[in-house]
Amino acid sequence: MDIDRTGLADFLRTCREALQPEDVGLPRGQRRRTSGLRREEVAALSHMSADYYARLERRRGPQPSEGMVAAIAQGLHLSLDQRDHLSRLAGHHPPARGAESQHVGPGILRILDRLDDTPAEVVTELGETLRQTRMGIALLGDASVRTGPGRSLGHRWFTDPGSRSLYHPDDHGYLSRVWASGLREVIALRGPRSRAAALAEDLLARSEEFRQVWATHEVGVRPRPVKRFVHPEVGLLELQCQTLSDPQQSHSLLVYTAVPGSESHEKLQLLSVVSAP
Template sequence: MQRAQLADFLRSRRAALRPADVGLRPGAGQRRTPGLRRDEVALLSDISTDYYTRLEQRRGPLPSGQVLASMARALRLSDGEREYLFELAGLAAPPRTEGPDEVAPGLRRVLDQLGDVPAMVSDPAGRTLLQTPAARDLLGDETRYTGAARSRVYRWFTDPAARLRTPAADHERHSTTLVAGLAAASVAAGPRSTATALVGELRRRSPEFAEIWATQPVPGAVCPPKRIVHPDLGVVDVRGDNLIDPDRSQILTIFTVESAEGD
């Protein structure tokens, strides 16, 4: 364990965060501490303030892998920073996983600051990992599904209810866009990826998917505009702007409502 370097690294990453970055209120008055306070990091890491303080003062015990992982999440560390944290503690970092709820720290920091803006984080297989409340209102709760249905592509081709928020006139174009995106994700992620498994399943289950797949569609360079049938606003024209995390290839999409029926 490299005690001094570990302490310095924790202090530097704590100082780089603001309360709003992790969903905390800044509190009244001027903060004397740059970045987060030690007690805030301890709270977010589910450890005692005394324990965390001793780590930063170069006198703490060797933290377990579980504690390191909790601190990495609390400090919104990137994958590279997380591995470095484990290295400083003399432990091997657990392998990166493709778990459906693992949101890239950088994208989570951005999402935490968006407030009432409709935005979401998804992965290349079309699984929505996290949504702002405004995005849930606009699109519905896309994080409540399990299994293959976590993917909006899978739901589109297997569940008629998934098409209710898209005008019927747009279904054909939207189908092609989804197939093209999943095809690109499958090529990028490889034969053992979730995206490739979804391709195989959908080619078996959906004749429509298989027919479009055979045309080998290619995705566009930008997120195409779309229309959404909103239960209160009617048909809404929406533009999506994407920010991609290079470590995990996750996508943060920020939606702008450009017009609605009755405007």
Template sequence: MLGRMDREEMAGFLRSRRARVQPADVGLEAGLRRRTPGLRREEVARLAGMSVDYYIRLEQGRGPRPSRQILGAMARALRLTDDERAHLFNLAGEPPAPPPGPPQEVPAGILHLLQRLDDTPAYVLDAKYDVLAWNDMATALITDFSALEPRDRNPMRAHFLRPGPRSPHITDEDANQQFARLSVADLRAALGRYPDDPGVKALIAELTEGSELFRRLWANHQVAVRRSGTKKIKHPVVGEIEVHCDVLVVPERDQKVVLYTTAPGSRSHEALKLLRVVGTQDLAPR
């Protein structure tokens, strides 16, 4: 059975969400005799495939603990968002099922932000480190991502699987080591969020097979989310640039916006300004 507080909270939550959904939202005729907004209780019950009496008891705070199947059916019937669905499951004492995989669609607002940052290299990573979007300055500083196959736009693959020296454009070995350690810890955290995602599993298997360094770091079982740091990048046109790497999290998509900035007035800042003037370079793939 649900506790009294959880029953009352669930009842209020269901009533408020039912009032928000309009009949047209679920393919029903509105009719002429609706005195209150939203769906009727019997309509929600029918959409969820459950008895009207059971649903009424839930809305009155008298119902027993619903099963995961019933919770999922109510979430679909009431058109709940991902956050609302998780809240409903938590109220019922059922942890929500993990999402199917890392979201790939970058929010429009983030895409607009990238383009407005015309003096700052920036790109977007998903939870398994695939680069999903980038701006012109990222192309100029790092590589032309559009010329790469989607699977090759992954800095972890480039770092751990490329033959020869790792990340040749990054001259700071400490930064290379920090990236290796933090990215592996970040990927382990992603595995916890997406334990059944074939893309995450395939990346881990590929890195495990192809990199002794990855195998060693993976065996440490460290978990962390990548934040910020500094690195030195050797550019073929403007020379070495020391950048500060900031990571902004997009929580609703589980994505990261990576921005490279320089200290105002520094030689690196002037080099980055020159790079903006020079424009996109045809860099060798990294």
């Protein structure tokens, strides 16, 4: 497919001008004259240089890669239909939808953008974190540095003992059952050639504990509503986890909150201070 530079430039500009700063979690400021977002704001949201993005809107520069297109689609909070249209304009076939998709829907993103002072993350059905709030990073660590199968918390749980240190030791056995049960259910849903099945095969080859838990054929083991974390800076945190699901993308928004006035609530406030940029 060939790139449609004029169509791409016009579409990017239209989508950018339709967004307001508050739509993407940015402050408006008192002297703002731009209609919609500025180019440099979209570039920052898309993790690319302002010059690179500006050249696309000016019908110049190289053809953006599929990765660049995906980053722009996420930065502009595009819907799936808009993302697919952007891909075609850039000369690429649209990426997969559903369980294989890494594109977080705009509705989930709008909520996440308003939760910067609350630990929250968007995860796939395999436990891969796609987006985090600032406090989500402070609580759970920066997911952007993880690659390969290790992007899945379930995979890290059975292959990297250090990944368990954030969770209360008394919960480790139950959480192992949760991960194995959930993975078995996803495989039944997605099939024996799915990424979930490949993840299970890898774990069977690498973890004796996983082999033992897997052999029980448990299903329906659900996470407890209160999660206990042992954070290296603030200690024990007892947090309730609320979940908002996007069935179209098989993604979940996890929001971690503490009971107001509790010791965990005070520790979350302290964590917010010590992790402030």
